[in-house]
Amino acid sequence: MTEEIADVLVIGAGAAGAALAWSLAETRMKIVCLEQGDWMDPADYPTNRLSWEMERFGAFGLSPNSRGRREDYPVNDEESPIKVSNFNAVGGSTVLYAAHFPRLHPSDFRVRSLDGVADDWPIDYATLAPYYDQNAEMMGVAGLAGDPAYPPKEPTLPPVPLGKLGDTLARGFDKLGWHWWPSDSAIATAEHAGRAPCINLGPCIMGCSQGAKGSTDVTYWPVAERAGVELRTRCRVREITVDENGMADGAIYIDAEGAEHKQRAEIVVLACNGVGTPRLLLNSASASFPDGLANRSGLVGKNLMFHPYGMVTGIFEERLEGYKGPGGCCVISQEFYETDLSRGFLRGYSFEMLRGMGTVASALFAMSTGRLEWGARHHESYAEIWDRTAGMVVICEDLPELHNTVTLDPELVDSDGIPAPKLSYRLSENSERMLAHGVARGAEVLEAAGAKETLSEAPLPPAGWHLMGTARMGTDPKASVVNGWGRAHDVKNLFVVDGSVFVTSGGVNPTNTIQAWALYVADMIKQNLANLFD
């Protein structure tokens, strides 16, 4: 069945697709978004139930391979020490994200010029700055102005409260004389654009029952739909098709009943994230593009970057009330962000503080680290852990390497028979050294804050939540997939707006930058409408 032609077809309704669709809506073009997942109902999120902590082992788990949701597609990540964490629904992975919302630094766009590795981006911080601001308004960003780690920027909302735990950790940084700052967080700390304020539920990464977290199902999408964008859910795209001139002419998708459709379009925009987008391009091979759509450079699916994460947990004497408050957001430190060769590695990392654990997670943590006893000493051993842990993660910049890839798995398919992605990834020596440095410094902070003991894990296996690099941007068609405003070099009406385009990864969470990029690409499309395909 063929449907009415769309001016713009957006594939994927996550962070990036939502921002782009909203921005383009003012053109009054016919915009259709196809999303394989469905709308989520905040009343169904785990924090509405006493069993909330256990639901991370079920439908609200991080891995698409174990969640058991029809909307998910499997990912073969056996050849990667870091496993994919994502979500497939309206809002995409922002449904589960922690909403830590930092920007990249100006130096992140000039990695080759400043540090002699990887490549520079074809755009710079100043290009994205107005779009970061626009995104802050739409997503609602809590934070505090004046952070010396950044050029001046104005958060839209007051910072997330530190709570006793954040306050304790901040004192650790103070003792060492190291930078820390209240985190920029896409969390409505006050009423914002019809969203209720945050009430410190705790596990943002299980979906926000309060609707205070800026996931795009509650930020961009309601506005975009009111402005006329058509969002079609439970529609999984199998391939993007091309006409005889090698231009994209639409996409074939499968609806919830298993029926196949073709949606024709003048412009196709990919927003399926750093794994979903290369998967779809590689699945869209044709006579004109035998190695996958827009892949004449051979770089689709190459240079996969995560942020290798290290995790350091401190055990304290005092109770920290750590189960209250946004789980991933209170304090960031960028003491070790910019390159300093004396540290033994290039580039740098951020620290982000994690709050404590709930009653069940505390028991499981104590059990898995051999601290929980059964029998007469049970309660004593539990009390040493319960509400006495605070954690921090080390988010390392990952540099692009050709051998880190997303390819199509020769056997694994999703529930519609579409080939699934396969990851092949290993940590570089630079990342290993950076992780070791970060974990050691993290332990120092926790000890300075009063921890009587620290434990660490690096790399953190489930931390494959930042997916970047697999359709990189650049000026040279031989060395990049899309140009400096997201248009595929090989297909002039095909755009990519997700983290696939990142040239380098920076050492911070990427979503704010992904969305700023999507808003920038939307503006470029609007400004160049008359000669978009020249």
Next chain:
Amino acid sequence: MLTPEQDHALTLLLDELIPPSEDGRLPGAGALGLAEGLREHALTPSIAQGLERLDALAGEQGAASFAAAGNREALLRALDTESPGALGGLLFHTYTTYYQHPQVLEGLGVDPRPPHPKGYEIEAGDLSSLAAIRQRGPLYREA
């Protein structure tokens, strides 16, 4: 399915794994009724097997059964030593169900309710040391 005797023995066993706290604020896992959820569970066959072995170990020490023995914790430790990991599945189940039970939450000083819709209040924290950090000047590189 467990026999009524096994069911009773399981309750006693759970009270050995997590006994009531000395101050009386936290109940034992058996007294809390956690055996109920294990009557028809993926773990039931291995529990039944474990209870049989515990009865045999009790018999070796002259007791009529595990339930009748006076040194149940020692019997459990003997089982744990001869089959390391045998208690793993049961411990996981016991801990995860115990620590989400309203009575236990209350005993720990936590409101026995889901986080939503009431939420929690937390303090803003002390931001005064940020002035010194700001005084360090820009930490980012111009590019």
